[in-house]
Amino acid sequence: MSEKLRSIEIPIIITAICTLLQVIPYYLDIQFLDNASAIERDWMLLIVNMAVFVGVISIGQVHGRKIMRRAKNWEYSIILMVAMIIMALTGLPIESIGLGLDNTIYNFLFIQVLTPLGSTMYSILAFFITSAAYRAFRARNIEAALILVSGTIVVMSNAPLFTSSLPFLITWKNWIFDVPNTATMRGVMMGAALGAIALAVRTLMGIERGYLRGGGTD
Amino acid sequence: MLITGRNFGLLLLLVIMASVYYFIKSAEKGKVPTLRRIAGIDAIDEAIGRAVEMGRPVICSHGIADLRGATSGPQTLAGLSVLSYVSKKAIETGAKVIVPVRQAEVWPIAADIVETEYKLAGRDEEFDEGDIRFLSPDQFGYSSNYMGLMMREKPAANIMIGAYWAESLQLGETGNRVGAFQISGTAQTSQIPFFLVTTDYCLIGEEIYSAGAYLTNDAPLIASLAGQDVGRIIAVVLCVLGALFSTVGSDLLLKIFGM
Numbered sequence: 001m002s003e004k005l006r007s008i009e010i011p012i013i014i015t016a017i018c019t020l021l022q023v024i025p026y027y028l029d030i031q032f033l034d035n036a037s038a039i040e041r042d043w044m045l046l047i048v049n050m051a052v053f054v055g056v057i058s059i060g061q062v063h064g065r066k067i068m069r070r071a072k073n074w075e076y077s078i079i080l081m082v083a084m085i086i087m088a089l090t091g092l093p094i095e096s097i098g099l100g101l102d103n104t105i106y107n108f109l110f111i112q113v114l115t116p117l118g119s120t121m122y123s124i125l126a127f128f129i130t131s132a133a134y135r136a137f138r139a140r141n142i143e144a145a146l147i148l149v150s151g152t153i154v155v156m157s158n159a160p161l162f163t164s165s166l167p168f169l170i171t172w173k174n175w176i177f178d179v180p181n182t183a184t185m186r187g188v189m190m191g192a193a194l195g196a197i198a199l200a201v202r203t204l205m206g207i208e209r210g211y212l213r214g215g216g217t218d
Numbered sequence: 219m220l221i222t223g224r225n226f227g228l229l230l231l232l233v234i235m236a237s238v239y240y241f242i243k244s245a246e247k248g249k250v251p252t253l254r255r256i257a258g259i260d261a262i263d264e265a266i267g268r269a270v271e272m273g274r275p276v277i278c279s280h281g282i283a284d285l286r287g288a289t290s291g292p293q294t295l296a297g298l299s300v301l302s303y304v305s306k307k308a309i310e311t312g313a314k315v316i317v318p319v320r321q322a323e324v325w326p327i328a329a330d331i332v333e334t335e336y337k338l339a340g341r342d343e344e345f346d347e348g349d350i351r352f353l354s355p356d357q358f359g360y361s362s363n364y365m366g367l368m369m370r371e372k373p374a375a376n377i378m379i380g381a382y383w384a385e386s387l388q389l390g391e392t393g394n395r396v397g398a399f400q401i402s403g404t405a406q407t408s409q410i411p412f413f414l415v416t417t418d419y420c421l422i423g424e425e426i427y428s429a430g431a432y433l434t435n436d437a438p439l440i441a442s443l444a445g446q447d448v449g450r451i452i453a454v455v456l457c458v459l460g461a462l463f464s465t466v467g468s469d470l471l472l473k474i475f476g477m
Contacts, residue, residue, distance in 0.1 A: 026221075026224065027220065027221060027225075027227070027228040027231075028219050028220060028221065029219055029220070030219060044286065048284070048286075048322075048323050051321075051322040051323035051325070051326070052322050052355075053322075054322050054323075054325050054326060054352070055319075055322030055352040055355065058319070058322075058325055058347070058350070058351065059352055061347060061348055062348050062351055062352075065348060072370075114356070117358070117359075117362075118356060118358045118359070121358035121359075121361060121362050121388075122358055122384065124388070125384060125387060125388065128388055128391045131391055132387055132390070132391060132412065132415050132416055133415075135394075135415055135416070136411075136414075136415035185407045188405075188407050188410065188422060188423040188424075189405075189407055189423070190450070191423045191424035191446075191450070192289075192405035192407075192423040192424050192427070193289075194424060194446045194449040194450060195405070195423065195424030195425075195426070195427030195428065195446060196289065196292040196405075196427060197231065197234050197235065197238070197446070197449065198234075198238050198427065198442050198443065198445055198446045199292050199295060199296065199427045199430075200235075200292065201235050201238040201239060201242075201445070202238075202242075202430075202431075202438075202442050203295070205239070205242065207242065207436070207438050207439060208295075208299070208430055208431075208439065210295075210298060210299025210300075210302045210303070210430040210433075210434070211295050211298040211299060211331070212331075
């Protein structure tokens with residue numbers, strides 16, 4: 001029995017049914033399938049929310065072990081674990097005892113700590129862009145030279161210092177964006193969409209098994 | 219029963235799916251198309267070999283998306299297919315694989331893939347769940363954690379295939395800083411330029427979806443890629459027709475699309 005339950009066909013069948021339940025109602029108006037699709041989406045939300053605990057366990061495993069072994073920088077792991085526990089407890093939806101989204105500690109950690117940290121990480125992109133641009137703008141071959149020229153035009157066309165005396169830069173920039181850039185992006189998007197459809201067919205047929213245990217050889 | 223405005227899309231979807239199905243069935247009868255070489259996928263073995271020689275780990279990530287998104291979900295699946303191959307090769311050669319995870323729902327799948335490869339190699343006891351690391355569900359929490367991971371572990375190779383957003387540049391640049399051999403791939407058009415300039419090899423768009431077929435070298439999987447070409451031909455024909463109709467001021471094609 002347990003061998004049958006571990007059969008590779010079971011996840012493939014579940015994948016196929018769930019996929020068709022989401023795809024068919026998009027094209028066909030069949031009440032029964034609409035209802036089934038809505039129920040499936042509810043199940044999906046439940047599963048996803050339950051999976052959060054898996055993440056918490058993984059964090060506990062990695063950082064708990066680090067603290068116990070006193071591995072390098074283990075002090076940071078304590079901060080992470082404490083912050084995680086406080087956020088989880090203060091965010092519990094029990095408003096009668098002051099917990100939940102309006103809790104002062106929860107709000108402090110969210111607004112004063114988490115949000116600025118996220119913003120900081122986003123803003124350091126500026127420095128990364130500078131170093132990446134330096135690498136990209138080395139004209140080692142024709143392709144790199146084209147990037148260098150078009151990049152320089154786009155950068156200059158965004159600076160009033162240049163556009164006030166060289167207004168044609170804006171026209172050039174618009175042409176770069178509207179013609180070669182748009183054409184390339186559309187080509188990539190169409191190719192990606194076709195690739196995704198082919199992947200879906202392979203998955204529905206059960207021949208794309210890379211995401212299953214060892215490609216389904218188990 | 220058919221929903222107005224979606225009929226042409228349905229027709230196109232069915233035609234493309236039918237062509238993919240046809241080529242898969244043809245391959246089962248022995249007609250296998252030739253596949254062009256994709257340098258980025260070929261380089262995966264080189265990346266793992268480098269890790270073995272240097273005695274450092276390989277970091278293999280499947281992006282930051284979940285499995286539910288219409289455009290991002292398939293990218294995660296493609297990344298997991300690559301993870302399957304990478305972990306198999308790494309176990310064969312004795313390299314350590316670390317898998318950073320953002321979506322908790324993907325963690326069990328990633329862990330299952332790596333664990334099964336260990337089992338298939340008969341080395342169950344060497345599997346360490348701690349190597350499949352859930353970093354953070356927050357986008358920049360994940361990226362800062364990933365960057366920290368690279369700075370601490372100094373991986374010999376960093377393989378990133380899946381859906382990425384603003385963190386792509388941060389990860390690519392940090393990988394560069396630690397001297398990792400980097401292979402990236404995404405279908406997010408806004409992130410492809412960042413991967414192109416920061417990593418050694420970049421799989422562009424549809425190449426990531428073909429990675430699973432390419433790596434397994436399985437005839438039906440390879441044949442399915444030929445089925446995509448039918449869709450590509452249809453897309454090119456529609457583009458040309460669209461330009462012609464638009465030039466002569468006709469909206470016939472738009473009416474057909476809106477059926």
